[in-house]
Amino acid sequence: MSSPAIEVRDLRKSYGTHDAVRGIDFEVARGEVFGLLGPNGAGKTTTVEVLEGYRDRTSGEVSVLGFDPGTRPRELRSRVGIVLQAGGMYRFVTVREAVTHWARLYPHPRDVEEVIAVAGLQEKADARVRTLSGGQARRLDLALALVGDPELIFLDEPTTGFDPAARRAAWDTIRSLRDLGKTVLLTTHYLDEAQELADRVAIIKAGRILAIGRPAELGVGALTRARVTWRDEDGRVQEREVEDPTRLVHDLTAAALAHGGTVAELTVSRPSLEDVYLELTADAAADAPIPPVPARA
Ligand SMILES: Nc1ncnc2c1ncn2[C@@H]1O[C@H](COP(=O)(O)OP(=O)(O)OP(=O)(O)O)[C@@H](O)[C@H]1O
Numbered sequence: 001m002s003s004p005a006i007e008v009r010d011l012r013k014s015y016g017t018h019d020a021v022r023g024i025d026f027e028v029a030r031g032e033v034f035g036l037l038g039p040n041g042a043g044k045t046t047t048v049e050v051l052e053g054y055r056d057r058t059s060g061e062v063s064v065l066g067f068d069p070g071t072r073p074r075e076l077r078s079r080v081g082i083v084l085q086a087g088g089m090y091r092f093v094t095v096r097e098a099v100t101h102w103a104r105l106y107p108h109p110r111d112v113e114e115v116i117a118v119a120g121l122q123e124k125a126d127a128r129v130r131t132l133s134g135g136q137a138r139r140l141d142l143a144l145a146l147v148g149d150p151e152l153i154f155l156d157e158p159t160t161g162f163d164p165a166a167r168r169a170a171w172d173t174i175r176s177l178r179d180l181g182k183t184v185l186l187t188t189h190y191l192d193e194a195q196e197l198a199d200r201v202a203i204i205k206a207g208r209i210l211a212i213g214r215p216a217e218l219g220v221g222a223l224t225r226a227r228v229t230w231r232d233e234d235g236r237v238q239e240r241e242v243e244d245p246t247r248l249v250h251d252l253t254a255a256a257l258a259h260g261g262t263v264a265e266l267t268v269s270r271p272s273l274e275d276v277y278l279e280l281t282a283d284a285a286a287d288a289p290i291p292p293v294p295a296r297a
């Protein structure tokens with residue numbers, strides 16, 4: 001088996017006296033889409049920037065495609081694509097010029113026109129970058145990350161500011177990257193985005209990982225309980241939370257069928273990633289110490 005695309009061991013980063021990242025561990029397999037979720041200031045961008053080689057770490061071990069990004073290896077730059085949280089490197093050139101210029105930094109770039117089309121910027125190809133709207137500028141950032149045809153792509157909030165149609169288009173792009181076998185590390189505040197795209201997610205808060213796993217698995221524990229709702233014969237909505245809904249659903253449907261009726265508005269649901277996220281990241285005092293939650297690989 002090939003080694004992981006990314007390995008992080010006890011990574012720590014302090015800005016002066018502020019400990020932004022406080023000892024995190026995770027791995028991203030080759031070909032995996034991995035999501036970092038967490039509230040503002042959790043340490044997501046700091047972590048991503050350390051992996052990109054944009055930021056020095058305070059301590060810990062980090063390997064990206066087998067390299068230490070802290071040594072800024074040349075080869076790594078040509079194999080990695082990046083969408084920074086605050087992009088905007090180009091302002092006075094056109095979209096096409098920016099993408100063309102960026103493509104030249106890579107040994108085997110993709111076709112510039114194709115990438116402009118993938119990012120949905122055909123109509124703006126000749127527009128100066130500074131005239132783009134916020135969402136269009138973000139699309140350009142995505143185009144710049146893709147044009148080098150990198151094998152590993154860092155996307156820090158890639159769809160922030162996108163309208164709903166553009167977000168769906170970006171999701172398709174990210175799925176197509178996965179189909180091509182690329183590795184993607186993305187941060188997002190959109191839980192539906194993480195649930196749609198990520199093979200695994202880590203929920204990070206105040207510089208620590210609270211939980212890690214497949215979006216569907218993360219509810220393991222207090223939040224795995226199923227919620228069963230239905231409307232009873234008196235027209236009242238009933239709701240029960242149970243470990244295993246099999247028995248309850250059987251009893252309800254058996255009783256209804258015995259009278260030739262139906263269970264009105266019967267639903268069985270599991271907590272969404274958003275429920276898990278809100279539960280894990282909620283606390284009474286913002287700076288209260290976070291109890292360790294066992295990470296799941
Ligand atoms: N250059 C810097 N100098 C000092 N402190 C910084 C610097 N960059 C980030 N921080 C602090 O480190 C913490 C983590 O910031 P980071 O940007 O990694 O968070 P984030 O998870 O990406 O948040 P967001 O969701 O808002 O993008 C924050 O408290 C932030 O104020």
Ligand SMILES: [Mg+2]
Nearest residue numbers: 044045046085
């Ligand atoms: Mg950030």
